[in-house]
Amino acid sequence: MHFSKDHEWVRLDGDVATVGITKFAADALGDVVFVETPDAGKVVTKGDGFAVVESVKAASDVYAPVSGEVIEGNAALAGAPETVNADPEGEGWFAKIKVSDASTEGLMDRAAYDAFLATL
């Protein structure tokens, strides 16, 4: 699993990336009450907002940690947004993206991400 400085995670399986927000991000948001995930077919560009996550207080953009075409948004989050808090790096995934470049360049591994969090 790899991580972005915007607190998204990426798990690559061949050229398909499963992406979501990190436990740190989910904890910082607090209770998640609404998630808007992208539809299949949507083309996303690394760094651009591709999903929205809302707590009681506010809506926040989720930035794509990779570029590619969405093959599936996590429809289960519509009815159970609290999954993002309960299991952010598992069942709380946001989308599966067919990546245009299967490299993790610019992303951090777990150790580097933990070190990054320690600087915040």
Next chain:
Amino acid sequence: MTDETLKTTPLNAAHRSLGARMVGFGGYDMPVQYEGVLAEHRWTREHAGLFDVSHMGQCKITGGDAVAQFERFVPGDYAILKAGRQKYSLLLNAEGGIMDDLMAGRPDHDGLHVVVNAGNKDADFAFLQANLEGDATLTVLSDRSLIAIQGPEAAEVMAAHEPVLAEFGFMDCARLVLFGVDCFVSRSGYTGEDGYEISVPNADAERIWNALLKDARVKPIGLGARDSLRLEAGLPLHGHDIDATTSPVEGALTFALSKSRKERADFNGADRILKELADGPARVRVGLSVKEGAPAREGAEIADMDGTVIGKVTSGGPSPTLGRNIAMGYVPPQFADLGTDLKVIVRGKPAAAEVVAMPFVAQRYYRKPKA
């Protein structure tokens, strides 16, 4: 990570030791949440929540002309307000716009105890200081903190400390000794629940806060839940749902216009306000039930069924009690009837909404049985 430009309340260290997440609000470093907004919201609806609202402004206005002078800037009849009662009112500018909303209590015959919003307090107090005439003196009570206890178990919790508080009705107030010090207490709040607001000396705030938290029925509640609670209760937040351009008629706050004052037309902005009462305002604050999609928050456009934008949401979000999204905003009066179908536009997507009555969640204030 404290922003050094922010002021702190005497309870700042207590919030931090409780693990609160702190944010800037109204110029103060305040707790937005402790264990989580949803849990705190529900705890307040079911038990008793404790709130630090010391960022709010408190003053007293004393002197033989205190009530008459105060009345020049608010549309409420304070002259007939009995000692021991408190009344909600609005500080109006010359155009009838709402400079602030406030609570003014008359604990005894010696003037008024006034509580105003944090973000407006300096301006409010300066305005009143500059405009009060005759024998009326405003004293800013910066030596006082304000603690609110709200929820269905608040009365039992407080009665254990001072039995007479159980006999207060909604909006009763008094100066009395609590926890060994002089306090000003009113049975009121900003959550729609029964409860009290307690003005205490700064030096005693942390001791009293901790004493109340010892009760298992009481948990600390942050500003996040305070906002979702007041939204459910249909209570406007100044600077968002009402502001200096909004009249009391537009703001759906005509209950704050006392009959005698309307007859005398002797308050700031009376011309505009009485004209709006007679002819209708250009826009009015309504409650909206958002029936699909994302929460509609401040700034979201409101459209009619043809897609024409007719107004804006001024606050909104999920209602933890109702399990759906609610909002308040302004629409022209022809769209304000209960049951009117409208759209709210969130991130470019129109979603079905309906005009509904406020409060969204029934208020549970304690009314004394008639003697």
